[in-house]
Amino acid sequence: MKSESLRGHLDAMILAVLEDEPLHGYAIIEALARRSGGRLDLPTGTVYPALRRLEAAGHLVSSWSEETGRRRRTYRLSRSGRKELAGRRTEWQAFSRMVGDVLGT
Amino acid sequence: MTTRGRVRTMESMSDVRTEYLTSLAASLRGPRRVRRSLVQEASDHLEDATLAHVEAGLDEHTAACRAVADFGTVDEVAPHFQTTLAVASARRTALMLLTVMLVQPFVWDDDPAAGRPDGALYAVLDTGVEALGMAMMAFAFVLALACGIGNRWFLAGRSVARLTAVGSLVSGAALVAIGVLMTVLGNGQRLLDWVLVAAFILVPIAGTSLSARRTLAAC
Numbered sequence: 001m002k003s004e005s006l007r008g009h010l011d012a013m014i015l016a017v018l019e020d021e022p023l024h025g026y027a028i029i030e031a032l033a034r035r036s037g038g039r040l041d042l043p044t045g046t047v048y049p050a051l052r053r054l055e056a057a058g059h060l061v062s063s064w065s066e067e068t069g070r071r072r073r074t075y076r077l078s079r080s081g082r083k084e085l086a087g088r089r090t091e092w093q094a095f096s097r098m099v100g101d102v103l104g105t
Numbered sequence: 106m107t108t109r110g111r112v113r114t115m116e117s118m119s120d121v122r123t124e125y126l127t128s129l130a131a132s133l134r135g136p137r138r139v140r141r142s143l144v145q146e147a148s149d150h151l152e153d154a155t156l157a158h159v160e161a162g163l164d165e166h167t168a169a170c171r172a173v174a175d176f177g178t179v180d181e182v183a184p185h186f187q188t189t190l191a192v193a194s195a196r197r198t199a200l201m202l203l204t205v206m207l208v209q210p211f212v213w214d215d216d217p218a219a220g221r222p223d224g225a226l227y228a229v230l231d232t233g234v235e236a237l238g239m240a241m242m243a244f245a246f247v248l249a250l251a252c253g254i255g256n257r258w259f260l261a262g263r264s265v266a267r268l269t270a271v272g273s274l275v276s277g278a279a280l281v282a283i284g285v286l287m288t289v290l291g292n293g294q295r296l297l298d299w300v301l302v303a304a305f306i307l308v309p310i311a312g313t314s315l316s317a318r319r320t321l322a323a324c
Contacts, residue, residue: 025146026153043177044154048146049185056192057256073146084257 010042010050012088015059015081022076024067025051051075059084121169122151125179132183135190135323136197143186151176187323188263194320195266196252201316202273203245205309209238209280212305227290234283241276248272263324270320277310277317 017023017031028051029044054060059081065074077085130144151172158168176182248269252261284306288298 024149026150029150030157043175043181044150045147045176045182046185048143048150049189052143052189053192053256053260056196056253056261058254059257070149070152072149073142080257 009092010047011054011059012085012092014047014050014054015077015085015088018060018075018077018081019085022074024065024072024074026072028075054081121166121173122148122155125151125173125176128179129183129186132179133186133190135187135194135319139190139193143189147176147182191263191266191320191323192252192261194316194323195261195269196249198273198313198316198320199245199249199252199269201309201313202241202277203249205305205313206238206242206245208305209242212301224290227287230283230287230290234280234287237276237279237283241280244272244276266320267324270317270324273313273317273320277314281306281310 013032013035014028017028017035023031025048029047032040032047051060051062055062055075057080058078060075061078062073062075064071066072126144126148129147130140133140133143151169154172154175155165155169158171159165163171248265251259251265252269255261284302288302291298
């Protein structure tokens with residue numbers, strides 16, 4: 001799937017992969033690739049500005065942690081991030097149902 | 106992979122990675138701390154991705170090249186990083202302006218002992234500085250929010266950063282002009298008045314303007 005059509009949904013997808021546990025950037029991108037079955041086609045570098053934007057919005061909280069002797073910036077969902085994710089899910093379900101009804105799928 | 110193998114792999118892939126990161130860092134403008142942490146995250150990512158490709162069976166050089174290619178070219182990635190930097194810089198500028206403006210009501214509080222200077226021009230400037238001060242405070246508050254938590258409702262991009270910078274420069278210049286003129290027209294030429302103007306208007310606005318110029322450069 002091309003990056004242009006994903007751009008509007010990237011924030012919600014990032015929030016979703018962080019729902020269960022805090023992850024660092026590379027692990028977030030791996031989780032996105034795994035959950036999308038490898039169909040997510042966007043330069044991985046563009047995920048980092050999205051993480052910073054979500055952090056500025058207060059949806060994510062980051063901290064530097066040490067993993068196997070290497071420092072990594074780890075992100076976790078904040079309370080507002082969980083609320084935002086729930087809202088995005090509801091919106092997406094309504095949207096996909098509406099488009100599906102119109103397309104007759 | 107053993108620790109020794111990991112270290113050897115990281116050393117040998119460093120050429121490709123370093124070249125990419127140097128090029129990325131050179132293309133970015135903005136707050137040093139944010140810039141460093143963004144480039145550090147990119148470096149961490151490339152390291153992790155390269156090791157994952159090596160563990161999947163690629164040779165070290167190919168793995169590093171693949172990691173860099175997946176990350177995106179500097180031309181693709183840098184504009185996104187640059188927006189993050191511009192907004193971070195704008196947020197800092199807006200917070201600086203807000204801090205400067207919060208102390209202004211105390212600076213402009215009339216000294217009953219000194220009395221208020223006569224003259225229509227002074228009265229106009231006095232009203233003007235109050236209105237400008239309130240407007241600047243509201244402007245800085247809204248822009249600081251827009252560049253931070255406001256991202257919940259709309260994406261603060263480079264246009265918001267540019268607006269913050271230009272607004273800060275223009276309103277700062279207006280405040281300095283009014284402040285200096287009011288001091289000239291004010292009660293005598295007391296050294297204390299000029300010290301207050303310098304300490305609470307000229308120096309802080311100069312700092313804010315410098316930050317605004319850096320924000321413009323980051324846009």
